[in-house]
Structures are given as structure tokens and as C-alpha cells.
Amino acid sequence: MIKTIYFQDDSVMLLDQSQLPDRLVYEKCNDPAQVADAIIGLKVRGAPLIGVTAAFGLALGIKNYRGPTEQVDQYFQATCKLLASTRPTAVNLFWALERMEKTYMIHRHQELESIAQILMAEADKMYAEDIAINRAIGDYGQELVPAGGRVLTICNAGALATCGYGTALGVIRSAAARGKIDKVWACETRPVLQGARLTVWELMREGIPVGLITDSMAGYTMQLGKIDLVIVGADRIAANGDAANKIGTFSLAVLAAYHNIPFYVAAPLSTIDLSIDNGGQIPIEERHQDEVRQIAGTYLTVPDVEVFNPAFDVTPQHLIKGIITEKGIIEPPYISGLEHIKTKTQG
Ligand code: MRU
Numbered sequence: 040m041i042k043t044i045y046f047q048d049d050s051v052m053l054l055d056q057s058q059l060p061d062r063l064v065y066e067k068c069n070d071p072a073q074v075a076d077a078i079i080g081l082k083v084r085g086a087p088l089i090g091v092t093a094a095f096g097l098a099l100g101i102k103n104y105r106g107p108t109e110q111v112d113q114y115f116q117a118t119c120k121l122l123a124s125t126r127p128t129a130v131n132l133f134w135a136l137e138r139m140e141k142t143y144m145i146h147r148h149q150e151l152e153s154i155a156q157i158l159m160a161e162a163d164k165m166y167a168e169d170i171a172i173n174r175a176i177g178d179y180g181q182e183l184v185p186a187g188g189r190v191l192t193i194c195n196a197g198a199l200a201t202c203g204y205g206t207a208l209g210v211i212r213s214a215a216a217r218g219k220i221d222k223v224w225a226c227e228t229r230p231v232l233q234g235a236r237l238t239v240w241e242l243m244r245e246g247i248p249v250g251l252i253t254d255s256m257a258g259y260t261m262q263l264g265k266i267d268l269v270i271v272g273a274d275r276i277a278a279n280g281d282a283a284n285k286i287g288t289f290s291l292a293v294l295a296a297y298h299n300i301p302f303y304v305a306a307p308l309s310t311i312d313l314s315i316d317n318g319g320q321i322p323i324e325e326r327h328q329d330e331v332r333q334i335a336g337t338y339l340t341v342p343d344v345e346v347f348n349p350a351f352d353v354t355p356q357h358l359i360k361g362i363i364t365e366k367g368i369i370e371p372p373y374i375s376g377l378e379h380i381k382t383k384t385q386g
Pocket of ligand 1: 205
């Protein structure tokens with residue numbers, strides 16, 4: 040399986056997803072600022088991977104820290120702040136930084152070199168855990184896929200968006216391994232085209248049958264009876280089950296409800312944010328207007344037209360048939376189910 044991130048000597052190597060599918064290249068990051076820029080620039084993206092990448096960035100910062108010993112705490116906090124400021128919607132980012140901070144606080148009185156080792160080990164552990172979590176999501180979720188299943192998805196919630204295997208694509212992978220996938224329909228996912236560039240690439244590499252549609256073709260494709268279920272990832276799920284995911288997800292959920300097609304969200308428990316009651320409280324990132332005005336650096340409209348470019352939308356919980364996690368599938372009412380699974384099953 041493709042490696043999305045790894046440590047090499049004094050650097051972090053990131054698979055640069057902005058260049059896929061044309062080029063498979065890794066970017067070498069020597070400091071946390073470079074890691075932060077890679078997250079902002081969508082070189083690494085996808086909620087779980089953003090979190091683990093920030094953890095790698097933090098460990099890298101401490102490993103390469105050469106300033107006065109009495110200022111390490113200050114440097115650690117400033118680096119956390121820098122990484123936390125990169126993207127606001129995926130809660131996995133803040134979850135991962137908090138976990139690193141807890142680890143740091145326990146060991147901060149040790150030699151700098153051993154703190155760095157411990158932080159790197161913690162980041163590596165998160166990486167390995169994420170793959171195991173995705174496999175568990177896949178195993179639970181595949182039961183929802185009928186034989187000959189035709190699944191619609193949006194964005195990329197695959198190996199590229201995680202440390203491997205994927206959430207929504209993890210379910211698809213597990214179903215495909217059991218011979219249950221007839222077709223995956225990937226929405227291209229305007230404006231950054233994660234569906235067309237990443238999901239299609241990822242699935243075709245593994246021989247999982249995939250077709251590409253533009254986002255506006257989803258309704259007609261459903262109307263033709265070509266879709267049995269919709270499975271998407273999530274960036275943040277509120278306590279009531281409202282789920283933020285890539286822009287366009289909400290429209291798919293409405294269309295699925297209209298056509299009586301089950302709509303599922305696949306996500307790890309780290310994506311569930313019990314501190315907020317509903318999706319209205321999820322911060323939605325707005326990105327640069329040129330993402331909409333241009334494709335691959337070429338303007339497709341009048342260059343100074345006003346643009347609205349929210350990167351995510353929120354699907355209300357009543358449109359979601361189930362939330363597939365590593366601990367099982369949660370069905371409505373989410374308000375009790377999410378809290379139970381998050382507080383009773385996690386250490
Ligand atoms: O802007 P992106 O590419 O980071 O958005 C990614 C998504 O919306 C994914 O569906 C979500 O993070 C889940 S990834 C397992």
C-alpha cells in the first residue's frame with residue numbers, strides 16, 4: 040500500500056498529492072513550517088492524514104530544535120499553534136496535536152534527544168493505529184454493501200487521505216476483497232478534483248472498477264438506478280450526528296434521500312467531536328477564490344469574478360443512515376450512540 044508519510048533521518052517525507060496522478064513524488068520537509076505549508080497547500084489532505092502529519096511535524100520540530108533548553112516548552116507550544124492554524128474543519132488535526140501535547144507534557148523533563156525519540160515513536164504509533172482503524176471500519180462497513188454493489192463516493196477518503204486503506208474507500212476495499220463491488224462511481228469533486236485525481240487513481244491501481252462522473256451528474260446517475268448506496272468520509276461529526284465533509288456531500292445526501300438510496304458516513308472515532316452539539320458549530324474552511332476560477336493554473340472564467348469557495352459542507356444527521364466507525368456501525372439516534380461509542384469504548 041502507498042506510504043503517505045514517513046520519517047527519513049532528520050526529515051519528514053510527504054507524498055505530494057497535489058501532483059497526482061501525473062507524478063508520484065515525495066516532498067522532503069526539514070521543519071514544521073514546511074509541514075504546515077504542505078497541509079495548507081493540500082499536498083497532504085484528508086482528515087486522518089492531516090492529524091498524523093501534524094504529529095510528524097511536531098516531532099520533527101523537537102528533533103531538529105537547536106535553541107536554548109529553557110525555551111523548548113515555548114517552541115513546542117508555538118509549533119503546536121502553527122500546525123493548528125493550517126486548516127480549521129478536520130477535528131483530527133486538533134485531536135492529534137492534543138495527543139502529542141499530552142505525551143510531551145509527561146516527558147518534557149527528559150533530555151531533548153529522548154523527548155524527540157518519544158514524540159517520533161508516538162507519531163509512528165498513530166500512523167500504525169490509523170491503518171488498523173481503517174481496516175476495522177472496512178470490515179464493519181462491507182456488510183452494508185450488497186453483492187454486485189454499486190457505490191457512489193465523493194472526494195478521496197482513501198489510503199491517500201489516511202495512513203493507508205482509507206475510511207469510505209476502506210469499506211469499498213473490504214467489499215471488493217469479498218468480490219462484492221460491481222462499480223464505484225467517483226464524483227470528480229470540484230474545485231480541487233480529489234475524486235478525479237486521487238480516488239480514480241487509487242482504485243484503478245488496485246483494479247477496483249471505478250467510473251468518473253462530474254458532481255452535477257450524481258442525481259441523474261441515481262435516477263437511472265445505477266447506485267445502490269453512497270459512502271463518504273467526514274472531517275468532523277458533531278454530537279448529534281451532523282457530519283462535515285467535502286463540499287458537495289450535502290447535495291449527494293439530499294439526492295440519495297430523494298431516491299431512497301442509503302447514505303453512509305465512514306469515519307474513525309477521532310473525527311467525532313462531542314464538544315459541539317450540532318453541525319452549525321463546525322468551522323467551515325473557505326479557500327482561495329482561484330481554486331474555483333482556475334483549473335491547473337488556467338483561468339476558466341473572468342479572472343476577477345467574485346467567488347464563494349467553501350471547502351466543506353454539513354450533512355444533517357437525519358439524512359445519514361449510519362456512521363461506520365472502527366467500533367461498529369452507529370445508527371440513529373446519534374445523540375446517544377455517538378457518545379456511548381466514544382466514551383465507553385475508548386481508553
Ligand atoms: O480538502 P480535503 O481534501 O482535505 O478534504 C477531504 C475530505 O473531505 C475527506 O472526505 C475527509 O477528510 C475524510 S478522509 C478519510
